[in-house]
Amino acid sequence: MYVIDLKEVDIVYLVEETALTLADYINAKGIDIIIDPEMEEKTITCDPYEIERCVINLIGNAAKFTPEGGAITVTVKDLDEKVMISVQDTGVGIEEKYHKIIFDRFNQVLDEQDEAKCGSGLGLTITSHIIKLHKGTIHVESTPGEGSNFIIKLPINPNEVMEQC
Template identity: 40%
Template sequence: MKVKHKISGLVRFILMLIFLVIMYSAAFFITDYIYKILDWELNELLNQIINSIFGLILTGLMLSIIRKIALSKGWMRKRDAFGTIIEAVERIATGDFSIRLDDDDIHEHYPVAKLRESVNKMALELDKMENMRQEFISNVSHEIQSPLTSISGFAEILGNEELSLEERQHYLGIIRIESKRLSRLSDNLLQLASLDAETIKFEPEVYHLDEQVRNLILACEPQWAVKKVEIELVLDKVSITADKDMLTQAWINLINNSIKYTPEGGRIKIELYQESKKVLFKITDTGIGIAEEDQKHIFERFFKTDKSRQRSKKGNGLGLSIVKKIIDMHHGEIEVDSKLGEGTSFTVLLPVKQ
């Protein structure tokens, strides 16, 4: 009887998996068909999220219908293992990702226990994704709301006919600054989305990294010259195989970051060495520094600090996230070392060849 029970349970488990695969395939087919009809083009990450959620809803509805039929026909008990799993999937399909099945819910043999683990893992990952989505929307809304409020407020003030020409120019300057801030946020969001979805083609080529860094420093001269920042370059001749455009963005973000938070008359040192099969890039400034407790979060999206970042320095907290993503795509590493009031060092290690 035990052998027969195990075989029966295994058959049910296999049928359940086949059913789940069919439902998810149907969900992907339906969503792709809808996209074609509506002529929608979504990035890969958003497309996967929508397909997964739709697949869960479709699976939950079908399992609910099958369960009701099975209960009415007496084919299953109300609280058997599969009934508990089906209820969990139904709750997930309605957006309740907090559901977890423990050993007290299911006392079954290996196949069903494995299915329980899979449901728990799926719920946990969806819960994390939902939290990330809510946090992302909250952060973007906050970053957009601040400049929009400024633009709206000063545009209304400009309607006052009694304003002097000097006052009008002042308010127009603020509106231009906030407009550029919105534009930078938009550009950074689009770049991060492209990097996440890997829609940007990774095109490594052999080139001289020292020449690239030197040219970028010269390109940034208007920013560091106006603050009378001293620039020290220690660049060995280094050839690397990498995506030149991507690394250009990474170096620009790091250089601009150092210039932004280095006070007038400060110093920035950039070093470039080759160590065996690794390339070391290091940028050190005498800026305001970053608190030790904040350094582990510095590469998180939208992360800002009140202690180590002056509020007058406008930024959206995405620049270092983009740097981290680009370095990761090159199988490299990036570290930060900083002390408040003393300065910050960013060290990047990259393989010579990809």
């Protein structure tokens, strides 16, 4: 059984620091990274290691599918009882018919023009699982040729979220 270790964490600091650790890698690929929190700080209850893992996965995917000259924007928004973390890119995008299955185990959408993209397809599955353990949600908004926006919404305190029947 997968267990998360909940702690009180400044989510803005966690997301900013995580994104900054990837900045050199992303810039070396000729991609801009913009970190744009909409507030100074916000304390939530989460497993910082696991949320960091999710953010790294989403930014890493964005870097993999964004061409040189593109941009990745990481945003944190306060939604009162929730917080939203968004990783948006100007990459290849994902057709709508794939928006749900990309979070399923072993499903990876191949870009016909670039067969070199490879991986187990587990990154988004693990990310989705971790977010669900936090009683949050994750989804994608994407248009082929324009990019993707992966949006995580986490409750401020997952212990106070009623179990869904």
